[in-house]
Amino acid sequence: MTRNCAQIEDRLGEYVDRLLPAAERAEFEAHTAQCPLCSGLLRQVRGCVAQMHQMEMLEAPAGLAPAILDATLGPRAQKAAFWRVWLGSLQLVWQPRFALGLAAAVLSMALVLPALDMDPRNLSMSDLHPANMYRAADRRIHILYVRGAKFINDLRVVYEIQSRFGGSRPATPPEGEPNPPQQRPGDPRRERNRADEIQLDSMILASVSSSQTERSY
Amino acid sequence: MEADLQLVQQCLQGEGAAWEELVHRHTRRVYNLCYRFTGNAHEAEDMTQEVFLKVYRTLGSYRALHGGFTTWLTSVSRNLLIDHYRRTRKDRVTSSLDDQDSPAEQLHSAARTPDELALAGEISVKVQRGLEKLSPDLREAVILRDLQGLEYREIQDVLGVPEGTVKSRINRGRIELARLLEHMGMRPE
Numbered sequence: 337m338t339r340n341c342a343q344i345e346d347r348l349g350e351y352v353d354r355l356l357p358a359a360e361r362a363e364f365e366a367h368t369a370q371c372p373l374c375s376g377l378l379r380q381v382r383g384c385v386a387q388m389h390q391m392e393m394l395e396a397p398a399g400l401a402p403a404i405l406d407a408t409l410g411p412r413a414q415k416a417a418f419w420r421v422w423l424g425s426l427q428l429v430w431q432p433r434f435a436l437g438l439a440a441a442v443l444s445m446a447l448v449l450p451a452l453d454m455d456p457r458n459l460s461m462s463d464l465h466p467a468n469m470y471r472a473a474d475r476r477i478h479i480l481y482v483r484g485a486k487f488i489n490d491l492r493v494v495y496e497i498q499s500r501f502g503g504s505r506p507a508t509p510p511e512g513e514p515n516p517p518q519q520r521p522g523d524p525r526r527e528r529n530r531a532d533e534i535q536l537d538s539m540i541l542a543s544v545s546s547s548q549t550e551r552s553y
Numbered sequence: 554m555e556a557d558l559q560l561v562q563q564c565l566q567g568e569g570a571a572w573e574e575l576v577h578r579h580t581r582r583v584y585n586l587c588y589r590f591t592g593n594a595h596e597a598e599d600m601t602q603e604v605f606l607k608v609y610r611t612l613g614s615y616r617a618l619h620g621g622f623t624t625w626l627t628s629v630s631r632n633l634l635i636d637h638y639r640r641t642r643k644d645r646v647t648s649s650l651d652d653q654d655s656p657a658e659q660l661h662s663a664a665r666t667p668d669e670l671a672l673a674g675e676i677s678v679k680v681q682r683g684l685e686k687l688s689p690d691l692r693e694a695v696i697l698r699d700l701q702g703l704e705y706r707e708i709q710d711v712l713g714v715p716e717g718t719v720k721s722r723i724n725r726g727r728i729e730l731a732r733l734l735e736h737m738g739m740r741p742e
Contacts, residue, residue, distance in 0.1 A: 349724030355705070377728065384680075384731035387739070388699040391677050396584040400598055404576050404605045409569050 341367075344374045348381055452476055490543055497543075501536050557622035564612055576605060582623070582701070583630050589696045590634045592685045600637060604630045620710050627701065628711045631693060638689050676739070683733040691726035698723050 344367050350356050351364050368375045398421070449456050452472040454463055462468055557578070563571030583604050588597035607629055615625050684692050697703045697711060709719045 345728065346721070346724065349727055350720060352727070353705075377731075380731040380735060381727050383739075384727055384734055385699055387676050387680055387734070388695075391680060391700065393581060393585050394588055396581045396601070397594075397598055400584060400601060401576050401580045404580065404602055405573055407602060407606060408576075408609045409572065 341374055494540055494543055558617050586630050589700050592681055604633055624707045624710050631711055679737050679739055683730050686733055687726055687729055691722050694722035695726035
């Protein structure tokens with residue numbers, strides 16, 4: 337049995353949706369292969385369906401769901417929805433890539449600012465200007481250099497004094513010599529030696545404290 | 554389906570969070586159905602609210618045996634849309650094919666590249682205008698089948714008409730729309 341154009345038109349939708357049984361499908365295809373009107377209509381309908389399938393779903397307005405919840409559950413739902421929207425907006429910040437970048441930036445600032453002798457609590461925008469950061473770094477390097485040089489000079493003086501005073505006084509008596517006689521308390525020679533030691537200690541202490549004072553500046 | 558049924562049961566036990574989840578899951582679908590049927594963003598928004606208010610009030614009447622929650626929700630939406638169509642029939646002014654894009658279409662197009670915008674935007678607007686020229690019976694059948702992706706059986710449940718009527722409406726709706734689109738200068742691919 338061959339089908340006429342009206343019957344083909346009636347089956348068009350089912351054919352496009354692949355709902356026709358195999359036998360009817362074969363008859364449909366046999367007819368459209370010979371009939372330019374029906375094949376043209378089939379092409380039109382297929383194109384129309386394809387165009388509708390290309391249409392994406394529209395986004396609902398942002399306030400629609402909260403408005404529905406407000407109308408059904410009351411203001412509490414609206415408040416919850418507000419927090420949902422607010423927390424949702426933070427999802428961008430919560431991404432691991434962003435968090436790692438933020439941590440790296442904080443770490444860099446934590447290392448750079450103390451090195452430049454800047455206090456993060458009293459930081460101003462002008463401190464972050466490249467020229468000011470360069471000046472701060474230059475000043476910091478010079479201070480470190482001067483303190484280092486001063487410290488080495490102080491050490492040299494201390495060791496020189498120690499070697500000068502300590503070298504003339506043997507630590508142990510040479511072998512074969514009798515032990516020096518025990519000095520009684522109140523012996524003038526012992527008192528003089530003690531005074532020399534105190535004087536030496538005060539000089540060392542003075543030189544060390546002066547170097548520390550310089551460093552603190 | 555299972556998740557929806559569970560949410561409905563939790564809603565009926567008075568859990569507000571379940572209702573909130575149900576609203577968030579289905580707002581977009583209902584809004585699209587309303588927009589494609591009315592062709593107006595503000596009306597679609599109002600209708601979507603109305604649909605969910607009705608669903609909230611009548612959730613107890615939903616029975617899983619009568620089909621999936623989506624089908625039931627679509628059925629409620631369709632009934633309200635038809636009521637709205639009948640109420641506003643006298644006030645409706647037939648829109649011109651040269652009308653400016655509606656806000657919803659502009660919003661929809663905003664996230665796409667200019668080329669896609671030009672192509673998809675033009676197709677979307679013309680198909681929408683074509684849909685608005687179909688009779689409500691054919692329009693709803695085509696929207697449910699080709700834009701909402703429902704099966705014939707589900708459309709039968711939503712519309713409450715025999716299977717043959719569903720097939721006939723979808724078929725006639727597509728043919729009329731295809732001819733309208735050709736009239737507007739859109740050639741089949």
